[in-house]
Amino acid sequence: MNGIPLSYFLVLSAILFGLGVLGFIFKRNIITIFMCIELMLNAVNLAFIAFSRALGQFDGLVFVFFVIVVAAAEAAVGLAIVLLISRNRRSLNIENVDEMKS
Amino acid sequence: MPVLDHIWILLLFPLAGSAITGLFGKRWSHSLVNTFTIGSVALAFLATLELTREFFSVPASYFPVVRTFLPWISAGQFRVNFSFQFDQLTLLMLLIVTGVGLLIHIYSTGYMGHDDGYYRFFSYMNLFMFFMMTLVTAGNLALLFVGWEGVGLCSYLLIGFFFTKKSAADAGKKAFIVTRIGDMGFTIGLLLVFWTFKSLDYSVIFGRAAGMPVELPGHVGVLTAIGLLLFAGAVGKSAQLPLYVWLPDAMEGPTPVSALIHAATMVTAGVYMVARMNFLYAHAPVALFTVAVIGALTAFYAATIALVQTDIKKVLAYSTISQLGYMFLGCGVGAFSAGVFHLMTHAFFKGLLFLAAGSVIHAMGGEQDMRNMGGLRKKIPWTYATMFAATLAIAGIPFFSGFFSKDTILAAAAIGPHPHRILWTLGLAGALLTSFYMFRLLFLTFHGQPRYDEQTVHVHESPSSMIGPLVILAIFSVGGGWWALPKLFGGRDYFSDFLSPVFSASQRLMAATQGAGVAEEVGTNFATDLLRVFWQPAVAAALLGLLIAWWFYIARPDTPRRLADAMRGPYKLLLHKYYVDEIYGAVIVSPLLWISRNVLWHTVDERVLDGMVNGTGSAARAAGGQLRRLQSGNARSYATWVVIGAVAVLTLFIWTMVRQ
Amino acid sequence: MEFVSHHAILVVSVVKIAVLLFIVLTALAYLTWFERKVVAHIQSRLGPVFTGPHGLLQPLADGLKFMFKEDVTPPGADRFVYVLAPLLSFSLAITALALIPFGPGTISILGQQTPLAIAHVSLGLLFLFAITSIGVYGVALAGWSSNSKYPLLGGLRSSAQMISYEVSLTLSVVGVLLMAGSFDFDSIIQSQSGRWLGFIPRWNLIPQIVGFLCYFTAALAETNRAPFDLPEAESELVAGFHTEYSSFKFAMFFMAEYANMITVSCLATVLFLGGWLSPLSSSWHWAWYLPSLLLILGGLATIVDGIWKMRGLARVILPFMGVVLIAVGLLCTRPGVIGVVQGPFWFLLKVFFLLFFYVWARGTLPRLRYDQLMDFGWKLLLPVALANLVITSLVVLLVNR
């Protein structure tokens, strides 16, 4: 049906993942950082599906389900935390949230 | 056959009763609690009656019936199912348990009436019924063990029922721990059984055991080991030497508990187990002989202690121990049916004795010391009459139930090979003492002059809910033994006939292997022996004991004191129960305490373990002191660190891949 | 022609899209007219009457008005998002319709056999939900981007509402899925063919009545229609998320809402009302002439109405329309056509009924309060849908045994 090589998808997923990492390092806004995490998860999903399709197995697809579920849960809790942070210290800049330093 | 095909229904009733009452009963009125708990037991009893009907509706050859309902454990080779075995022995035990249990439940409604732990008490009692019935109906040793431990648990709970009383709580713990010692042997025995027979089902065990040689003295082997180990459990559970110490303390529990658990049913579990495994023991004469020896020794030993006890329940406790000894003696000399017979009659009269004693205590307003009683005959006639009947029964006065069972045992011992005759003499002496201390109890309590302050203590007869069971039990303890009555006149012993299908195989085996005609004769039917035994010292002993007691406590009430003064040493020895508790305390408990305190606690725990833990902690702190510099608190730096780690891992990965 | 024969599939799709767009857009326009009329009569008013006979030209007038109004962009608005939002809503609303099959089998266009739907997707239902689930953004973004309080609140509200009700919407449909055992619209419809007791059509409406009610209620909320039209509750937040929008952007939102209504009704028809299946027994041949009959009667009525009641231009227009209708009706009796027409006829009829229910609900029911809305959605609708789902699955399991 389609003659797309597996490696294309893998490279794409690698690039997306790397971009996610980049954003994770360089964004300051907590919400955006969250989004970068989601981006990484998506990249991983892509790799999962590509592999499972290439190997003709279903496990990869099932993992994608679980990844999505976990992402949903993580988003719910994480955004609640973000709400708290912004409520407590009127800022979403992650660099203002550094009370954890020794 | 509705019930027989679903025996588990039988167990369901008390379990449900216990669960429901225990969970929701806190706020309930007493009557509601009664409805559930006694109702459940009554249902169980009715079911057992139905079971009996079904039992007799089919030929005896139909039994034993084994019903497997659910797989329970299935680990590789180790398979255990929820399987139940039903045969004559099971039926008998079920009747005893449910019947006596029901009576004692009813009794308890009167006795515990004023206690605010009412629902708790009955929930525990029902739980006990459940486990006891599991024990007797179990079709394999594992399930039996469940019941075994379950009744132990209930015994613990009920002994410590008044847990606010320290002595009660301690007694509970003691009972639990001491029985544990025996159960450890039992557990090892189970493992050994599985290792030997690759199964725990009775049927399989006996089937495979049949193919194994009988381990006569000199060729002792695994079967003997199994027999001894299992018996160790029985020793703990049935309070035999040397693990009997928990039973007297167990009297801290409410009297109905003492009657049900520590007289009628639970303590006889050991006997039941030995009787159930009779075929195994038939293959291990050495183990069987050990059983007999322990039994005879206990029978005599406990009786001696009972002589001088002044607490009414303590006397009964020691008497229970000694009677259990008789049962083991019976089994040990190969007269399993006689042992079980005595188990049954004992359930009747000892249950009755305890209940009556409870009634006395109730009447005296909690007084348990016989020295402060006396002359209660008039005040509580019903209690007196029933207790009198029970005393006659236990003392082995002719035509009362105890007479048949106990004298069958003695006869079996008497006509056995030589070593058995020594045991017989022990048993005989025990019989004498039994009759003495029982009548002593009776006379001290009910005859003579009141030794209590009649102003403060208002003696009153107990409510009918307590008297009813007493009467019924009295009837049974008088007539419970008449199964064997025809034998006196050359007839048959219908009891051993009834049980013979269970024991015949081992009887034949023993007859074949140990030559002595004992087994065969006792097990099956011997018209002459009991006649021969009849005039024999057993009865004489009983009557003699009665006379001495009468002389001591009615005719010459001052004799005992003079006697005690005359032989102060033995007296103190007996009074302090041979100082066994003290000895155990010195030899076992305190060393254990010392080890656990000094070695385990101060050395291992404090030095080694805490040392390790603290060392780790301080090391971590030192390291942290250095690493804290990394912790800028800036999430982006952390992110960078993470990425560095990921890159490092990847490069390592690549490096290894390149190397290949 | 060379190109056509090569890329026939593309051409055909384009043609179909064009046709559908035309139909849908006119339908949208006249749906507004229809609604105004019905609501008016419910409130015993006349509704639009001046522009054209029976106000038939009203939609046209409205359209022109929207075109030529000034297009205001509030200061400080995020221009990109501000423009994006209405486009998103409208395009998604229209796109959803591409998945709906309007009739059975295939027809041939330019010698190409092609189904009576723009796209025949085996996971149709899923993708429909996918598309509608994106629709939330239109509202939310519109609310956010117009940099103003009321729209923001309205946007928050409506997106919250849409998300909440989307859950029950999806759940209420799952029952049907279980019974059909497929996501494919055609097989879902086919699974409803046949009759109970020989005459009751085997539609999911009857076994899934609970599901249908849940679906319809959720759909009302999902499309922000009365009685769930809080986001545009005039009394509280002016006009909700599109307060700041004017002219054509506003028109887009407007049309999007109506397009959503149509989509949802089509979906309901497919899932619960047996899609293009005729409720009448196929053995009655006269039933085949029902469409043409209806058209012809309508045409006659229009002619009569035009000639007797109207004056001026209407005297010409209405009879002309009547003639057209009659012509179409006659066309529908032609052997080649009559077979094709049946499916769409029944389908559209059912959709029309559902739309009428929509309007009816708006005309009669009072608006809920916001907390009531949320309670209703989460505490009543969701549990009921769940229960329905559970029971259905059990029944299906037992039946398939």
Add this chain to the structure above:
Amino acid sequence: MTLPILLFFVFAGIAVGGALSLIFAREPIHSALALILVMVALAVLYLLMGAGFISAVQIIVYAGAIMVLFVFVIMLLNAGVENRTQHSIMARWLGIPLAVFLIGDLAYWMARGAHALPLAERSGSLAAGPVSTQDLSLHLFQSYLFPFEITSILILIAVLGAVVLARREP
């Protein structure tokens, strides 16, 4: 250059572009939109791979629910343009080279590893034909039933956690 490959490049391009704009946009909401774009593009790619069901789920759950949450929070907190503070020296100097390096060797090794795999087709391209939803559900509800149940519990906990966290103490 068959049609699928063309489509692949188109949507891969869209995805990468979306990711880039996610990083470089300063308005959080723009980042969110970019991310949604990426997700939709990915969904199309899944479709290309024949995983129709997952692509639908991707859109419904990811784009339709999770991202809505994000947009929601952004709207609620009215998050403005982020100010590019530079407190972390390390992130500043090490960030880009690290990320580039990561992308590089990830891509290289995944692509390289792909050839080592026992693929359904020797050509090293994907299995033809769409995934049958039925088989997928069979796998999900039979061999992966336990994890499935566990995730349901996970979600429950997450919901409780979110509620507890976000509730405003009176």
